[in-house]
Amino acid sequence: MTFAALQPLADRAALFTALRQDSLVTALEDLGENRWDADMAAGTLTFTSNADPSRRLTTRAHLIATIAPGPRSLLWAWAHPQGDPDGVAGQLRDYGTAHGIAELSQSELPFPDDASGDSEWITAAAHTVGGVAVELTGRAPYYSAPVGGGTSAVFLLDAPIPPLTVSAAAIALPRILAGTVLADARTAVWDAARLAGWNLTWADEAFSGATVADESGSAAFRFDEQARITNIESSLHPQS
Known part of the structure; x- marks a missing residue:
């Protein structure tokens, strides 16, 4: 700390x-x-x-x-x-x-x-x-x-780097999550969507999952009772 x-x-x-x-x-x-x-x-x-x-x-x-x-x-x-x-x-x-x-x-x-x-x-x-x-x-x-x-x-x-799209994030996430400790993954996903300008939809009133989306595709997150990410499923659009 x-x-x-x-x-x-x-x-x-x-x-x-x-x-x-x-x-x-x-x-x-x-x-x-x-x-x-x-x-x-x-x-x-x-x-x-x-x-x-x-x-x-x-x-x-x-x-x-x-x-x-x-x-x-x-x-x-x-x-x-x-x-x-x-x-x-x-x-x-x-x-x-x-x-x-x-x-x-x-x-x-x-x-x-x-x-x-x-x-x-x-x-x-x-x-x-x-x-x-x-x-x-x-x-x-x-x-x-x-x-x-x-x-x-x-x-x-x-910096002259590309904007953060859902597609780019979904590709990088396995590597990122392997080396990043998230104190509250559910809040971190919500905040990433806010900062990146993605649309976010909660799965239910218990916030057990969330789907983020933009023009490049979507990614669905599932969370456990401790707000940890348990699964990510993505649907990405072909990039021209």
Whole structure:
């Protein structure tokens, strides 16, 4: 556990987040071994192939937060010297103010007393922050970048990757679910549909199943009493 008050928001978006992160990984794999460079003035993050520098992926990058081991704190981008007080990160602040979540509305968030603050903990915290940012802004994927001294910067990316369709999700889900722990899979499916813009229909008043659909096809989920996914059946349309 990193920031307990933030975790439920990240959990709600966990499935959508994992699917969008998978799309980013696929795009970066096409570059092979690569490096990243940030241009804070231009607001971009560029990934460049090591083997062929002419091959690159450039994306609009919105700084969300930095997480630093020195002060043992998270600093939200709207309060960061290189951040934008009226930028995308401000949506998290405004949500925190509206819903009484101090961890979002105060500029700097100290690490919990029991936090190790080591690189592994900071990496986990960055993933939590990334998930929260996806949930509250609808933007994805995110990228956690080491910026020196053990500090990580979390960016939301307007990346040139295809929109998330039901068809693409259904193909990726077996792999995604094998490596992703969903605190509440039923809620995560509902939220993925909301964030992706799919239609969702519940199977019954007990919410024992749900079908999501868009122009690419449909996928039917079944859940057990603990809201875990027990089965997925998809019907996908041929892609031209």
